[in-house]
Amino acid sequence: MRLAEESRPRDDRLPTPTTSIIEVQLRRGTDPEKLDRKSDNIRSSAAKVDDRDERTIAVFVPDESKAVFAKILDDYVNGPVTAEAGNPPNKSLVEAIEAFRTARLETFWTDNPASLPADPHHQMWWALWCWPCAEETVEDACARLGVRAANKDRRLYFPDVTVIPVLATRATIELMLFMTAAIAELRRATDNPVFFLDDVRAEQHEWSDELAGRIVWPGTDAPAVCLFDSGVNRGHALIEPALSESDLHSLNETDWGTSDHHPQGHGTAMAGMILHGDLTAALGDMSERTLRHRVESVKILPPDRFDENDPASYGALTQQAISLPEIAAPDRPRVFCMAVSNLEVSGSTPSSWSAAIDQAASASMTGDEQDAPRRLIVVAAGNMAAETDPTSMQPQDDCPIEDPAQAWNALTVGGYTDLTEVRERDYEDWIPIANAGELSPHSRTSVAWPQGRAPFKPEIVMEAGNRATNPAKSEALTFDSLSLLSTGSDMTRMPLVPFQATSAASAQAARLAAQIVADHPDYWPETIRGLIVHSAEWTEPMLEMFREASGKKQKYEIIRRFGYGVPDYDRATASAKNHLAMFAQATIQPFKLQGQRKFNECHYYKLPIPAEVLEQLENKPVDLKVTLSYFIEPNPGLSANIEPQRYQSHGLRFDLQRKGESLDTFKQRVNAAEREDSRRGPRVEPDDNRWLLGPNSVSAGSLHCDVWSGPAIELLGRDMLCIKPINGWWRDRAREYVNRQTRYSLIVSLKALDVDVDLYTPIRALIDVPVVEIETDLTPA
Structure with a gap:
C-alpha cells in the first residue's frame, strides 16, 4: 500500500490524488468483487482471467479507508481463530490473494x-x-x-x-x-457502425426494436423538425412514434406521394438522424432515452420518373414547403432543415433561393402577417464530390459552399470528423484523409468567397464522417466505419444504414436546435441560432491553425472553414462555474422618419461582472465571447451583390467599452446623439488587438460573433456594451418601413481558462434573471 501511495503521479493541472490503486492477483475461481467494501468506498475493477483461470483485479483504496483495508489483513494474521474450525478471521478472502502489486495502466486494459x-x-x-x-x-x-x-x-x-x-x-x-x-x-x-452493418446485420430489426422500446416518445404537441427532402418512410420502428401520418406532406402529393423515393433512402436517414443523432451509441447501451421533439416531412424532390424541379423555382418551392406544416399544425414550434443544394453553384452572392430562405426566416414572405412567427432554418453547406482517385480531388477551399447556404438568416452547417479508424476487414491499413478534429473530407468551405461582401459560412460544423486512402494513396473510398449510423428506408432488408456528409451534419444541428426549443419554448429562433453558435468551440487542430495564423485575414479563412466550431448541448443550455453566459432578447427600432430619415436608438448593457472578480483574477487569462443574432429582411436588388447594406433591411453591431475609456467618452464614440457636434466624435485611443476577428471582420450576415482574450484585469472598467444599428434599405423606404421595429438576441459569456476559477457564484449573485436590463439612447455614430 505504501509503495502504491508513493508512486502516485503529480501534476499541477489535476487535484492531488487521494486514492491508492493496487493490483491484486487472485487464485482461480475467486469472485473478483470479494474485496469490495462499498460502505468504505473500497472498490475493485478491471477483472481479468488468464488461461489458468487465475484472476487479476485493480483495487481502489481511498486514503480514509486505508485502516479498513489494513485491518482485514491484520485480523487474519493476529485476530482470534474461530472456536470450531480454528480458522483466522477473513480466511477465505485473504487466502484467495496470490499477490499484491503496484497497479499499472496494463492492469486496467481489458x-x-x-x-x-x-x-x-x-x-x-x-x-x-x-x-x-x-x-x-x-x-x-x-x-x-x-x-x-x-x-x-x-x-x-x-x-x-x-x-x-x-x-x-x-x-x-x-x-x-x-x-x-x-x-x-x-x-x-x-463502437462503430460496422458492428451493426456487418457483424449483426441479420439482427438489425431486433436491435432497432430494442432501442425503440427504451425510448420515451414525444407527444403530438412537442416541437418538431420539419425536413425538406425526398420524403420519409414512416414505418420504421425508430421513426413512426415521432412522425404522424398527418405530418407527411409533399409539394405534389397526388403524383409524388410522401414516401422516400431516394435510392439510398436519404430522407429517411435524415429523419432518423434528426430524431436520434448517430445511432451507434444509442443502440449499444441500456439506458432509457427521452425524446422531446418530433419530425415532420415535406417531399420537395420529385421521384425519378418526373421532371426535376427548376433550380430557379426552388425559392418559391421552399416557401411553399414551409407553409404546408404551418397550415396543418399552426401552434407547433418547429425548426426547418434542408440538405438540398444547387449542385456546383457557389453561394458567394445572394440568389433568389437564398433570399427566399432569408425572407421566410424573417417572416416577410408572401402571405406572412405582420406578427407572423420568425423561423429557424438549418441548411447544409454542400458536399465535395466523392472522388475515388485522390489525384482528382480538388482542395476543399477551392470548392465553395453551394447555393442556398449563403442565406444570411439560415444556420449553415459544415462538417468536421472525429472518425479515424477503418474497421472493414482487409482494409485496416488504409489511412484516414482527415485526422480527428479536422475538416471532414465531405465538407465545402467559403474561403473563396469575397471577404466583406459574403457572410461567414458555415456558422458551425458537426460530425460528417471521414474517407480513407490506400497506403499507396492511389485510391480513396468512403467506409461504413468512417460514417454515422441512421435509419434505412428499406425496413425489411436493412433498417440501419451508414450516413455521412453535410446532410448528416445539418440533421444533427437541427436536432440540437429542437432540443433547445423543447427546453426553452420562450426563446426566439434568433436566440436558438445564437445559443448554438455561442456554444461552439474549436477542436485542438482548429485552434492550432489559429495559433499559426499570421494575421486577421488568415483567421477569417479559418472561420470560413470551420465556422465558430463544434456546438454542444450542455454548453448551449447551462452555465458552468467557470463559463457564465448572459443573454438578452430585445426589440429595437433602427431608424425613424422625423423630418428626415435618421438612426433611431442604441441599446446599452452593463455587464454584471464584479470588479473584485477581475481584480482577484489579475493576470489570469479569460475569454469574453459576444454573439449577436438577428434576422434581416432581404432585398436582392440590383446592387445587393456588391453592397451588403443594399441587401439587408438593417444591420446591427456590438461595441465594447475600450480600455481606459470613460463611460461618457464611450457613449460619445458610438452615439452621435451624445456629442455636442454630432459630426465629430471624441479623440480616442484605438482598441486593443485582443479581439480574435476584430470589427473589420463584420460586414455581411446577420450573426456576429467574436472573442476577446487577455488578462482578466484588462477588462476592469470595460463593463458597458452597446448594440447599435447600421444602414439598410429600410432607412430609404416609405414610413411603414423606416419606422419598423425588429428583434435581436445578445449572448455574452466570460470564461476563465483556469478551470478552478468560480465565476458563477459571484456573478450570479448580482442577477436574478438571465435577461439584462437595457438602457436606450438615440442616434448611433
Whole structure:
C-alpha cells in the first residue's frame, strides 16, 4: 500500500490524488468483487482471467479507508481463530490473494493486449469505463488536461458503468487514471457502425426494436423538425412514434406521394438522424432515452420518373414547403432543415433561393402577417464530390459552399470528423484523409468567397464522417466505419444504414436546435441560432491553425472553414462555474422618419461582472465571447451583390467599452446623439488587438460573433456594451418601413481558462434573471 501511495503521479493541472490503486492477483475461481467494501468506498475493477483461470483485479483504496483495508489483513494474521474450525478471521478472502502489486495502466486494459499502444505519445480514442458517479470527474480532468471527451450522444450508459470515449495519448490517459481514481477499466473505443452493418446485420430489426422500446416518445404537441427532402418512410420502428401520418406532406402529393423515393433512402436517414443523432451509441447501451421533439416531412424532390424541379423555382418551392406544416399544425414550434443544394453553384452572392430562405426566416414572405412567427432554418453547406482517385480531388477551399447556404438568416452547417479508424476487414491499413478534429473530407468551405461582401459560412460544423486512402494513396473510398449510423428506408432488408456528409451534419444541428426549443419554448429562433453558435468551440487542430495564423485575414479563412466550431448541448443550455453566459432578447427600432430619415436608438448593457472578480483574477487569462443574432429582411436588388447594406433591411453591431475609456467618452464614440457636434466624435485611443476577428471582420450576415482574450484585469472598467444599428434599405423606404421595429438576441459569456476559477457564484449573485436590463439612447455614430 505504501509503495502504491508513493508512486502516485503529480501534476499541477489535476487535484492531488487521494486514492491508492493496487493490483491484486487472485487464485482461480475467486469472485473478483470479494474485496469490495462499498460502505468504505473500497472498490475493485478491471477483472481479468488468464488461461489458468487465475484472476487479476485493480483495487481502489481511498486514503480514509486505508485502516479498513489494513485491518482485514491484520485480523487474519493476529485476530482470534474461530472456536470450531480454528480458522483466522477473513480466511477465505485473504487466502484467495496470490499477490499484491503496484497497479499499472496494463492492469486496467481489458481489451486485446496486442492493441494497447506502447508509445506514450500515441493518440487514439480510448474507451474509459467509469462508475456512473464519476462522469463529471472525468469531464473535469479532460478539461484540465486539454483533451476531448466525446459528447453524451457518443457515450454508453449502463446500470453500473458509463463508457466515455476520450481522444488522448497513452501518457495523458495514464495521468488521468491514477490521479482521478475515476476510471474502472480501459479499452480501445470500438463502437462503430460496422458492428451493426456487418457483424449483426441479420439482427438489425431486433436491435432497432430494442432501442425503440427504451425510448420515451414525444407527444403530438412537442416541437418538431420539419425536413425538406425526398420524403420519409414512416414505418420504421425508430421513426413512426415521432412522425404522424398527418405530418407527411409533399409539394405534389397526388403524383409524388410522401414516401422516400431516394435510392439510398436519404430522407429517411435524415429523419432518423434528426430524431436520434448517430445511432451507434444509442443502440449499444441500456439506458432509457427521452425524446422531446418530433419530425415532420415535406417531399420537395420529385421521384425519378418526373421532371426535376427548376433550380430557379426552388425559392418559391421552399416557401411553399414551409407553409404546408404551418397550415396543418399552426401552434407547433418547429425548426426547418434542408440538405438540398444547387449542385456546383457557389453561394458567394445572394440568389433568389437564398433570399427566399432569408425572407421566410424573417417572416416577410408572401402571405406572412405582420406578427407572423420568425423561423429557424438549418441548411447544409454542400458536399465535395466523392472522388475515388485522390489525384482528382480538388482542395476543399477551392470548392465553395453551394447555393442556398449563403442565406444570411439560415444556420449553415459544415462538417468536421472525429472518425479515424477503418474497421472493414482487409482494409485496416488504409489511412484516414482527415485526422480527428479536422475538416471532414465531405465538407465545402467559403474561403473563396469575397471577404466583406459574403457572410461567414458555415456558422458551425458537426460530425460528417471521414474517407480513407490506400497506403499507396492511389485510391480513396468512403467506409461504413468512417460514417454515422441512421435509419434505412428499406425496413425489411436493412433498417440501419451508414450516413455521412453535410446532410448528416445539418440533421444533427437541427436536432440540437429542437432540443433547445423543447427546453426553452420562450426563446426566439434568433436566440436558438445564437445559443448554438455561442456554444461552439474549436477542436485542438482548429485552434492550432489559429495559433499559426499570421494575421486577421488568415483567421477569417479559418472561420470560413470551420465556422465558430463544434456546438454542444450542455454548453448551449447551462452555465458552468467557470463559463457564465448572459443573454438578452430585445426589440429595437433602427431608424425613424422625423423630418428626415435618421438612426433611431442604441441599446446599452452593463455587464454584471464584479470588479473584485477581475481584480482577484489579475493576470489570469479569460475569454469574453459576444454573439449577436438577428434576422434581416432581404432585398436582392440590383446592387445587393456588391453592397451588403443594399441587401439587408438593417444591420446591427456590438461595441465594447475600450480600455481606459470613460463611460461618457464611450457613449460619445458610438452615439452621435451624445456629442455636442454630432459630426465629430471624441479623440480616442484605438482598441486593443485582443479581439480574435476584430470589427473589420463584420460586414455581411446577420450573426456576429467574436472573442476577446487577455488578462482578466484588462477588462476592469470595460463593463458597458452597446448594440447599435447600421444602414439598410429600410432607412430609404416609405414610413411603414423606416419606422419598423425588429428583434435581436445578445449572448455574452466570460470564461476563465483556469478551470478552478468560480465565476458563477459571484456573478450570479448580482442577477436574478438571465435577461439584462437595457438602457436606450438615440442616434448611433
